[in-house]
Amino acid sequence: MAEAELKALSETIQNRFGPHVLSLEIANDELTLEVDPEFLLEACLALKNEPSFKFEMLMDLCGVDYLEYGVSEWSTTQSTSEGFSRGVEVAFPEASKASETLENSEVSEVSTSKTLKTSWQKPRFAVVYHLLSLTHNHRLRLKTFPKADFAASIDGEHSQDSYIRVPSVIEIWNSANWYERETFDLFGILFDGHPDLRRILTDYGFIGHPFRKDFPLIGTVEMRYSAKNERVIYEPVSIEPRTLVPKVIRDDNRYL
Amino acid sequence: MADIQNYTLNFGPQHPAAHGVLRLILELDGEVIERADPHIGLLHRATEKLAESKPYNQSIGYMDRLDYVSMMCNEHGYVMAIEKLLGVKPPIRAQYIRVMFDEITRILNHLLWLGAHGLDIGAMTVFLYCFREREDLMDCYEAVSGARMHATYYRPGGVYRDLPNQMPKYKPSRWHNKKEVNQMNTNREGSLLDFIWDFTERFPKRVDEYENLLTDNRIWKQRTVGIGVVSKERALQLGFSGPMLRGSGVEWDLRKKQPYAVYDKLDFDIPVGKEGDSYDRYLVRIEEMRQSNHIIRQCVEWLRQNPGPVMLPDHKITPPSRVAMKGDMESLIHHFKLFSEGYCLPPGEVYVAVEQPKGEFGVYLVSDGGNKPYRLKIRAAGFAHLAAFDEMVRGHMIADAVAIIGTQDIVFGEIDR
Numbered sequence: 195m196a197e198a199e200l201k202a203l204s205e206t207i208q209n210r211f212g213p214h215v216l217s218l219e220i221a222n223d224e225l226t227l228e229v230d231p232e233f234l235l236e237a238c239l240a241l242k243n244e245p246s247f248k249f250e251m252l253m254d255l256c257g258v259d260y261l262e263y264g265v266s267e268w269s270t271t272q273s274t275s276e277g278f279s280r281g282v283e284v285a286f287p288e289a290s291k292a293s294e295t296l297e298n299s300e301v302s303e304v305s306t307s308k309t310l311k312t313s314w315q316k317p318r319f320a321v322v323y324h325l326l327s328l329t330h331n332h333r334l335r336l337k338t339f340p341k342a343d344f345a346a347s348i349d350g351e352h353s354q355d356s357y358i359r360v361p362s363v364i365e366i367w368n369s370a371n372w373y374e375r376e377t378f379d380l381f382g383i384l385f386d387g388h389p390d391l392r393r394i395l396t397d398y399g400f401i402g403h404p405f406r407k408d409f410p411l412i413g414t415v416e417m418r419y420s421a422k423n424e425r426v427i428y429e430p431v432s433i434e435p436r437t438l439v440p441k442v443i444r445d446d447n448r449y450l
Numbered sequence: 451m452a453d454i455q456n457y458t459l460n461f462g463p464q465h466p467a468a469h470g471v472l473r474l475i476l477e478l479d480g481e482v483i484e485r486a487d488p489h490i491g492l493l494h495r496a497t498e499k500l501a502e503s504k505p506y507n508q509s510i511g512y513m514d515r516l517d518y519v520s521m522m523c524n525e526h527g528y529v530m531a532i533e534k535l536l537g538v539k540p541p542i543r544a545q546y547i548r549v550m551f552d553e554i555t556r557i558l559n560h561l562l563w564l565g566a567h568g569l570d571i572g573a574m575t576v577f578l579y580c581f582r583e584r585e586d587l588m589d590c591y592e593a594v595s596g597a598r599m600h601a602t603y604y605r606p607g608g609v610y611r612d613l614p615n616q617m618p619k620y621k622p623s624r625w626h627n628k629k630e631v632n633q634m635n636t637n638r639e640g641s642l643l644d645f646i647w648d649f650t651e652r653f654p655k656r657v658d659e660y661e662n663l664l665t666d667n668r669i670w671k672q673r674t675v676g677i678g679v680v681s682k683e684r685a686l687q688l689g690f691s692g693p694m695l696r697g698s699g700v701e702w703d704l705r706k707k708q709p710y711a712v713y714d715k716l717d718f719d720i721p722v723g724k725e726g727d728s729y730d731r732y733l734v735r736i737e738e739m740r741q742s743n744h745i746i747r748q749c750v751e752w753l754r755q756n757p758g759p760v761m762l763p764d765h766k767i768t769p770p771s772r773v774a775m776k777g778d779m780e781s782l783i784h785h786f787k788l789f790s791e792g793y794c795l796p797p798g799e800v801y802v803a804v805e806q807p808k809g810e811f812g813v814y815l816v817s818d819g820g821n822k823p824y825r826l827k828i829r830a831a832g833f834a835h836l837a838a839f840d841e842m843v844r845g846h847m848i849a850d851a852v853a854i855i856g857t858q859d860i861v862f863g864e865i866d867r
Contacts, residue, residue, distance in 0.1 A: 222534055222800045250686045253803070254812055254829040264797075264818045324801055324812065324829070328686070328700065331707055335801060369689025372837035395491035395866060404496060411503055439505050443819045444794045 200225050203332055206246050211237060226335040231360050234338050238366045241325060241334070249325035249334060252367035255374060256322050257381035261407040263314040268440035317341050319383060321360050340383065362387040380405035410435055456484055461851070463492050469566065469855060470862030472836075481847050486840045493866035501826045505792025506532055507605065509823070514600035516828060517864035520559040521591075522551045523806040524864075525604040530710060531802040531813040532606040535795045536767065543758040544608035545711045550646070550749035551594070551603070552711075552804075553742040557653070558587050559807035559859075560735045560742075564660060567732075567856035571673040571849075576663050583656055586649050593617055593642050607768040608761035613642045613753065643750050650747045657739055664732070674728035678842040678854040681726055688841070689834035692809025693738065694858065697723035697731035704805035716748050728857040735859075738807075767793050792821040808832055808859050830864035 200220050207227060208215060214237065216228040229237045241247045316339050323336040342356035362385035364370045374385040375394040382403035385391060393400060402409055412435050420427045461474035468474070471492035477485040497516060501509040513524040526548055533540065540548075565580035588598045593614050595601035603610055617638040622628045637648040664670045680690070685698035695702055703720045705713040721737035723730030761768045769788055770781035795817040803812040809831025816825040835858045842858075843851050 221798055224799075224801060226799075251689055253689060253691075253810060254801070254814060254827065256814065256827040258816060258825045258827075263824060266820060322814065322827075324814065328702055333801070335799075367689065368687045369834050369837065372833060393491075395494045397491070405499055411499060437503070439508075439791065439821070441820045441822050442791060442794070443821075445819065 197223070199332060203330075203334070207334075210240065210244070210246075224333065224335060226337060228337045228339070231338045231340045235361050235363065235366070237336070238323075238363050241336070242366055247327065247334075248329040249327045251326040251328065252323060252363065252369050252373075253326045253333075254322075254324040255363075255370055255377060257377040257383050257405070258320040258322060259318060259381060259405065259407045260314045260316065260320065261312065261318055263312050264443065265312050266441050266443040267437060268442055319358050319381060321377065321383060323363070357384055358382065359384045359386055361385070364388055379403070382406065459848075463489075469860045471866075472855070472860070472862065474851070476848065476851065478848070483843050483846055483848065483851060486843045486851065488836055488839050490836065490862070491866050493862045495867065497867045498826045498828060501823050503822065505821050506795070506823065507788075507792060509826070510605065511600060511602045514602060515863055516830065516867060517559075517806065517808060517811075517832070517861045518599065519562045519861055520555045520807045521599055521601055522548075522555045522603060523559075523804060524811060525602070526552055526711075527802055527804040527806065527811045527813045529604045529606045530804065531800050531815040532795065534800045534802055535798055535815060535817055536606065536793075537796075538607060538762060538764065538767070540608040540762060541759045542712070543612075543753065543756060544760040546749050546752050546756075547609050547613065547760060548604060549711050549713060549716070550746055550753065551590075553745045553749070554587050554590055554646075556742045556807045557739050557746075558584055560739050561587075563735065563807075563856075563859045564732075567853075567859075568664065568670075570852050570856045571670075573664060573667070573670060576660055579656070579659060579663070583649075583653065586645075589617070590642065590646060590649075593645075605761070605768065607764065608759070610761075612760045615641045617642055617645045643754055646746060647750050650743050650750070653743050654740060657736060657743075661736060665736075671729060673850075673853055674732060674857070676725075677728040677846065677850050678857055679725065679727045680838070680842060684838075684841070685726065688838040690809070690838070691831050691834070692805065692807070693731055693734045694809060694831075694835055696721065697734050698726035699724055704803055704810060708803070710802075710804060716745050718745050728853055731857050794819060794821050803829070806831060808861070808864070809835070811864075828864070828867055830867065832858070832860050832865045836860055836865055 200223065204218055204220060204225055208218060211229070214229055214233045216230060218225070218227050227237075241249045320337055320339050325334045325336060327333070338360060340358045340360045342358055360383060362370065362374055364374065364385075364387065371388075371390075372394060374388050375390070375392060377383050378385060378388075378391050379393040379395050380403055396404060402414065404413065412431050412433055414431060415428045416431045417426055417428050419425070456477050456479050459476045459478055461476055462468045463471045463473040465472070473489040473492065475487040475489065476483050477487075497512050501512060510525055510528060513528045514521040516524050561580040561584050565577035568574070568576035568580075591601055592598045595603040595610070617640070619635045619638050620626065620631045622631045626634070637645055680688070680694070680698050682698050682700055685695050685700060690698065691702075699722055701720055701722050704710070705718075706720055718741045721734045721741070723734050765781065765784040765788070767788070770778075770784050774781040775785045797817055797819040799814070799816045801812055801814045803810050805811075810829065811831060812829030814825075814827040814829065815823055818824040839854065839858065842854050846854070
């Protein structure tokens with residue numbers, strides 16, 4: 195989309211939503227609007243129906259977990275002589291309880307050395323909507339950061355758990371149905387008003403939300419056929435987590 | 451008299467007409483479907499999470515495995531997202547090669563769709579016809595990348611290598627003597643471009659053959675006309691894209707409306723349906739094959755006249771040549787760094803959409819400045835289509851469920867990801 199069109203659309207949005215706009219920026223030829231979850235439905239309705247927006251289609255809806263945003267696995271600015279150990283350093287020991295049951299304790303010994311220094315200021319989770327208008331041929335990225343809702347927990351035992359809730363846009367765009375189920379499945383974000391919020395991609399009876407950054411890549415359980423029991427059984431994973439290539443972040447202009 | 455109750459039927463997970471591993475729970479009233487609940491995820495490999503743990507280039511191969519019948523189009527979306535965030539543009543020749551292979555891929559996909567869809571609803575012959583032409587196109591894939599399906603040919607900054615000057619030839623064997631082999635090699639004497647050109651000369655006649663078999667076929671029409679009708683409004687509401695959207699009469703094609711690569715320099719038309727039923731979607735896809743053929747011919751003509759680089763010379767993101775690497779220290783370091791650590795993208799986020807044969811293939815890439823994607827979300831066209839399956843199938847018979855799965859052009863690699 196042309197630069198001028200983007201600016202015009204951005205101004206229209208600013209004028210229409212005024213104080214509700216938490217941020218509105220143009221980057222990489224794309225417009226991103228951030229609103230509060232409480233204002234989300236109102237904004238979506240306006241964006242879909244008002245003649246100057248006419249976003250008839252919701253192309254994509256997904257969650258993002260910003261827990262490790264800007265955290266590198268290997269800092270090489272000071273010294274490179276120490277090398278990189280391929281054993282994964284677990285940044286979130288509480289999340290990897292399952293791996294502690296393993297006999298191999300070496301992994302968890304190394305694991306404490308990684309410190310979490312994310313520069314992320316906003317809430318941990320985001321829900322991102324990609325809207326498309328066929329009438330005006332423009333796109334918009336709509337973002338909302340739901341806050342963890344501790345008060346909503348009903349069960350006394352699980353009062354540590356928080357519920358992350360966003361209103362469902364399924365009434366506005368019907369295509370949100372499966373996307374919201376997917377986001378719930380992978381990130382554990384709850385969509386208020388969704389009629390059928392079940393898991394969709396993971397296995398029947400799966401525990402956890404695999405796309406959260408504190409969920410190990412190798413998972414927590416593995417499945418095999420047990421000849422003794424004559425059925426398929428689940429066991430804690432027996433493989434060690436490994437990092438093949440460390441994540442590095444270079445701000446150095448030589449690299450770009 | 452006892453009440454006759456609805457009953458539920460389990461369809462799949464493994465069913466020849468399910469186009470992969472789809473499990474359907476169908477609630478039936480007699481033979482009429484009241485409700486359908488697709489259970490997906492049986493092929494879920496968490497591609498997006500895997501991509502978060504590797505440098506950018508190592509995930510290109512995963513893109514082939516998403517929609518494994520339109521391999522290179524998926525790669526195109528992914529490398530374009532990286533290029534957009536890096537702020538680089540591949541050389542013009544690379545863009546033409548990409549467009550040419552995108553369209554080859556489109557024909558490949560539509561041929562498989564046509565064959566499999568025909569097979570599902572009782573037209574056996576067309577399957578064999580379609581696979582005859584697919585073979586030639588698979589050979590093009592092989593000639594250029596060495597792999598018949600999972601090519602990993604597109605790279606950020608261009609395509610991995612230029613088009614070969616000669617096609618691989620058949621050799622005499624126990625099954626084919628020298629005379630037969632010479633016959634088989636007649637269109638393989640020249641370069642890859644000559645081979646593709648020869649294909650495009652033949653192909654329109656082949657499409658006529660498919661149409662002879664199907665378009666006016668009474669049985670074909672009985673199985674497709676008025677099946678799975680989706681109105682314009684519903685198609686938008688359900689997030690349809692590609693031929694599913696155009697079949698419902700919406701003139702929308704990203705190649706025209708939001709052109710990427712060199713599509714704005716090429717001449718082609720967008721076919722649009724009227725009724726929004728399976729038959730219209732069939733006609734749309736048939737016409738798309740003819741248009742793709744037309745685009746390929748324009749690309750071949752351009753590529754013949756305009757030699758040039760196919761990769762950017764920026765060795766921070768593309769590998770240096772093998773020869774340079776052996777003699778030059780700097781090139782060796784570049785090579786080592788690129789294949790071990792990869793390259794870092796500036797922090798930011800992009801959403802790039804390409805018109806893949808099934809619809810809009812979107813790549814949402816979030817980078818935090820590292821050498822791996824922070825978050826990669828793939829918007830698969832089939833996901834939205836299958837989500838609408840329940841609505842499309844209500845009130846139809848069981849046999850039509852198969853016709854509707856077919857018309858949606860479902861591939862589970864991209865739906866389950």
